[in-house]
Amino acid sequence: MQRGKFITIEGGEGVGKSTNIAYVKSLLEEQGIDCIVTREPGGTPLAEEIRDVLLKNREERVVSETELLLMFAARAQHLYQLILPAINEGKWVISDRFTDATYAYQSGGRGVSADKVALLEKFVQKDFKPNITLLLDAPVEVGMTRARERGKLDRFEEERSAFFNKVRKNYLERAKAEPERFKIIDATQSLEQVQNNIRQVLTLT
Ligand code: TMP
Numbered sequence: 001m002q003r004g005k006f007i008t009i010e011g012g013e014g015v016g017k018s019t020n021i022a023y024v025k026s027l028l029e030e031q032g033i034d035c036i037v038t039r040e041p042g043g044t045p046l047a048e049e050i051r052d053v054l055l056k057n058r059e060e061r062v063v064s065e066t067e068l069l070l071m072f073a074a075r076a077q078h079l080y081q082l083i084l085p086a087i088n089e090g091k092w093v094i095s096d097r098f099t100d101a102t103y104a105y106q107s108g109g110r111g112v113s114a115d116k117v118a119l120l121e122k123f124v125q126k127d128f129k130p131n132i133t134l135l136l137d138a139p140v141e142v143g144m145t146r147a148r149e150r151g152k153l154d155r156f157e158e159e160r161s162a163f164f165n166k167v168r169k170n171y172l173e174r175a176k177a178e179p180e181r182f183k184i185i186d187a188t189q190s191l192e193q194v195q196n197n198i199r200q201v202l203t204l205t
């Protein structure tokens with residue numbers, strides 16, 4: 001059986017990932033592709049527990065290395081328990097975030113060295129990477145306004161715009177460095193334009 005593919009959706013807060021993930025799933029299903037949607041941190045019961053630990057607002061300062069290790073702990077569980085078995089069964093997996101988010105948030109945002117992220121990436125994933133990554137890009141203020149409208153902010157959403165500007169910059173640099181894998185989608189366009197864009201890039205690849 002042919003192995004499935006791994007598609008990831010990345011971007012800052014409030015760029016419309018959920019709506020567009022549902023759209024990607026419907027596009028694939030139209031083509032008769034069997035696919036599942038999952039998310040990071042999370043995706044399995046244990047990884048979702050780690051997500052709760054990561055997102056909870058708390059008094060104690062969370063050390064960046066702790067945050068980084070927890071992201072990869074959740075990822076190891078997700079990868080071996082859910083993503084790889086599904087791909088090996090021929091399913092396509094669409095994930096709301098993956099390791100590019102760790103480079104963007106923990107390295108770009110928090111300032112942990114990219115070498116440390118790369119070390120853990122190799123340790124957990126060996127050479128496994130997404131086949132396609134859609135980067136939904138919008139200026140930080142646009143996304144933050146949408147995120148605030150959703151209600152109570154989690155520990156990441158509580159960060160200031162300087163943090164999210166570093167996250168965005170890191171995502172865009174990574175996208176430039178790997179143009180084959182990354183497709184940048186301008187998330188400030190109307191939903192219809194965003195989805196036309198997504199359809200184009202997914203039929204081209
Ligand atoms: P979500 O709000 O998109 O579901 O993601 C939860 C938060 O976790 C989001 O603020 C980004 C953050 N995050 C990281 O900091 N590093 C990571 O590796 C991942 C996957 C998410």
